[in-house]
Amino acid sequence: xxxxxxxxxxxxxxxxxxxxxxxxxxxxxxxxxxxxxxxxxxxxxxxxxxxxxxxxxxxxxxxxxxxxxxxxxxxxxxxxxxxxxxxxxxxxxxxxxxxxxxxxxxxxxxxxxxxxxxxxxxxxxxxxxxxxxxxxxxxxxxxxxxxxxxxxxxxxxxxxxxxxxxxxxxxxxxxxxxxxxxxxxxxxxxxxxxxxxxxxxxxx
Amino acid sequence: xxxxxxxxxxxxxxxxxxxxxxxxxxxxxxxxxxxxxxxxxxxxxxxxxxxxxxxxxxxxxxxxxxxxxxxxxxxxxxxxxxxxxxxxxxxxxxxxxxxxxxxxxxxxxxxxxxxxxxxxxxxxxxxxxxxxxxxxxxxxxxxxxxxxxxxxxxxxxxxxxxxxxxxxxxxxxxxxxxxxxxxxxxxxxxxxxxxxxxxxxxxx
DNA sequence: CTTGCCTATGCAACTCGTTGCATAGAAGGA
DNA sequence: TCCTTCTATGCAACGAGTTGCATAGGCAAG
Numbered sequence: 001x002x003x004x005x006x007x008x009x010x011x012x013x014x015x016x017x018x019x020x021x022x023x024x025x026x027x028x029x030x031x032x033x034x035x036x037x038x039x040x041x042x043x044x045x046x047x048x049x050x051x052x053x054x055x056x057x058x059x060x061x062x063x064x065x066x067x068x069x070x071x072x073x074x075x076x077x078x079x080x081x082x083x084x085x086x087x088x089x090x091x092x093x094x095x096x097x098x099x100x101x102x103x104x105x106x107x108x109x110x111x112x113x114x115x116x117x118x119x120x121x122x123x124x125x126x127x128x129x130x131x132x133x134x135x136x137x138x139x140x141x142x143x144x145x146x147x148x149x150x151x152x153x154x155x156x157x158x159x160x161x162x163x164x165x166x167x168x169x170x171x172x173x174x175x176x177x178x179x180x181x182x183x184x185x186x187x188x189x190x191x192x193x194x195x196x197x198x199x200x201x202x203x204x
Numbered sequence: 205x206x207x208x209x210x211x212x213x214x215x216x217x218x219x220x221x222x223x224x225x226x227x228x229x230x231x232x233x234x235x236x237x238x239x240x241x242x243x244x245x246x247x248x249x250x251x252x253x254x255x256x257x258x259x260x261x262x263x264x265x266x267x268x269x270x271x272x273x274x275x276x277x278x279x280x281x282x283x284x285x286x287x288x289x290x291x292x293x294x295x296x297x298x299x300x301x302x303x304x305x306x307x308x309x310x311x312x313x314x315x316x317x318x319x320x321x322x323x324x325x326x327x328x329x330x331x332x333x334x335x336x337x338x339x340x341x342x343x344x345x346x347x348x349x350x351x352x353x354x355x356x357x358x359x360x361x362x363x364x365x366x367x368x369x370x371x372x373x374x375x376x377x378x379x380x381x382x383x384x385x386x387x388x389x390x391x392x393x394x395x396x397x398x399x400x401x402x403x404x405x406x407x408x
Numbered sequence: 409c410t411t412g413c414c415t416a417t418g419c420a421a422c423t424c425g426t427t428g429c430a431t432a433g434a435a436g437g438a
Numbered sequence: 439t440c441c442t443t444c445t446a447t448g449c450a451a452c453g454a455g456t457t458g459c460a461t462a463g464g465c466a467a468g
Contacts, residue, residue, distance in 0.1 A: 002299055003454080009306040019416050032301040039455060041418060062464060064416040080310050086318055087299050089325040092386060095206055095291050097236040097379045102213040104372035106284050114290055121293040167404050168308035174400045175301045178393045182296060185389040189382045196378045200371050207424085223446050243425060245448060266434060268446040 003043055004052070006033050008071055008079045011053065013168065017066040018044050028172075031129070031179045044069060052078055100193060109201040112194065119190045126183035129176060137173045207247055208256070210237050212275055212283045215257065217372065221270040222248050232376070235333070235383040248273060256282055304397060313405040316398065323394045330387035333380060341377045 010016075010024055021044075022037035047053045052075035056068045071079075096118060103111045214220075214228055225248075226241035251257045256279035260272045275283075300322060307315045 002302065005306065006302045009302055009309075012309045013305070017416075018418095032296050032298040034295055034297065036456070037416090038418075038457090045418095060415090063414095064463070066416065076309070079306055083303050083306050083310050084314060086321060087303070089322045089329075090297075090299060091238055092236050092296070093238065093294075094236040094382075095294060097382060098206065098210045098213055099287050099291070100375050100379055101217070101372075102209065102283055102287050104375050105213075105216045105280070106287050108371055108375065110288060117290065118293045167312055168305075170400055170404060171304050171308050171312065174397050175304055177396060178298075178301060181389050181393050185385050189385050192381060193378050196374055200374060221446075222448095240426070241446090242427085242448075249448095264445090267444090268433070270446065 003033075003035055003039065004047060005079060005082050006035070007040065007043060007047065008052065008075050011069055011071045011075075012079075015068055015070045017058075017068055019066065021069075028132070028176075032175065047075070050074075103197075108197050109204070112197050112201070115190055115193050115197065119187065119194070122183050122186050122190065126180065126187065129180045129183060133173075133176055133180065137169070137176070207237075207239055207243065208251060209283060209286050210239070211244065211247060211251065212256065212279050215273055215275045216280075216283075219272055219274040221262075221272055223270065225273075232336070232380075236379065251279070254278075307401075312401050313408070316401050316405070319394055319397050319401065323391065323398070326387050326390050326394065330384065330391065333384045333387060337377070337380055337384065341373070341380070 006025075007021060010021055016024070018037065018041045021040050022035070025033065025035045025040070044053065048055055048069070051072055053069045054072050056070070057065055058068045059065050096115070099111060099114070210229075211225060214225055220228070222241065222245045225244050226239070229237065229239045229244070248257065252259055252273070255276055257273045258276050260274070261269055262272045263269050300319070303315060303318070
């Protein structure tokens with residue numbers, strides 16, 4: 001009960017075809033949700049027959065036609081009611097943590113390369129997020145610093161360019177800051193893991 | 205291809221029944237992996253018929269008999285080869301982030317209670333982890349501080365009580381530190397989200 | 409000119425995981 | 439006494455998600 005909602009949000013932000021959705025799920029939305037194109041096509045078809053979205057055939061020059069999906073009124077309503085119903089705070093599911101605990105019954109040093117590989121991948125992701133932030137949310141106002149929560153002073157309004165309709169942008173930004181904080185935290189933890197593995201290898 | 209491995213690790217740390225495994229998955233292992241008892245029973249049965257684990261019937265006084273599972277040689281080998289094969293760095297799948305972006309097309313203020321609820325849940329989890337750390341890993345050495353990575357100086361050996369066989373404990377501790385860092389990061393981010401929502405609500 | 413990649417959509421088969429239900433004895437509280 | 443909770447195991451049905459494959463035109467590099 002959730003890919004539908006992610007698709008609805010993405011289509012509200014910008015209508016598009018199944019293919020385009022699949023690419024978005026590799027990018028901005030995919031930072032916190034993944035889905036393969038097969039799944040997206042299947043779900044879109046169901047959503048269409050349920051009246052959550054509308055389709056429109058768009059011929060293209062030199063490319064296959066695409067079906068552009070838009071959110072229907074019913075889809076809006078479904079999304080709204082989902083937003084209002086509470087969900088369980090989710091727990092992580094981290095393969096690497098299982099491997100680390102399993103390494104106690106194998107050679108811990110053998111994991112060092114794997115952990116370094118993950119570290120590189122997360123470094124890349126962080127750089128990618130930061131580049132996206134620089135591109136889409138420039139300006140000095142509230143950079144994603146230490147993730148210290150930016151205080152909780154809702155009183156002070158941003159003086160100059162506080163447009164009325166950029167709630168969407170603000171919310172996209174806070175989600176992106178979450179991704180950045182997650183990657184930073186993960187990198188620090190992986191350093192901790194590496195130090196521990198090295199210590200164990202040295203003292204074997 | 206992973207619950208099997210989590211079960212193998214858990215059984216290596218301590219043999220037990222399906223029921224006991226299910227309870228562990230709500231606790232220590234469940235910090236980074238969840239599984240319902242139905243699934244555990246089903247997988248255990250398959251693992252047994254594949255020769256990865258051995259079963260032993262244990263009669264009990266005043267309670268239903270239980271089947272105690274132990275890891276067989278083949279299971280050890282399977283786990284070892286899994287540990288040595290590389291896995292993809294996983295991405296998160298965070299429902300709340302979808303809701304937050306979706307709130308742009310609904311009332312952002314309506315999310316405040318939900319986010320506060322999540323914040324409470326994560327506060328509890330953090331307290332739970334910290335209590336577990338205090339209990340299982342006391343002593344001053346390397347408390348889970350800012351998650352700053354504890355440096356990367358593998359040269360310095362802990363002088364006094366560096367037992368030879370607590371590789372398992374060390375690895376359990378570093379995984380727990382990961383859970384703690386995750387919860388701290390999440391709490392900071394939720395504060396950021398709350399501040400953003402309040403700002404938007406004030407400027408609506 | 410062939411090989412491979414990009415756009416674009418989709419089916420079929422399978423595994424993974426959740427939800428709902430069932431059984432059954434013992435212990436403890438209302 | 440009845441109701442709930444805990445231990446302990448399990449089936450059946452469904453939904454979610456992955457993997458493999460198929461089609462098909464255009465474009466670019468070797």
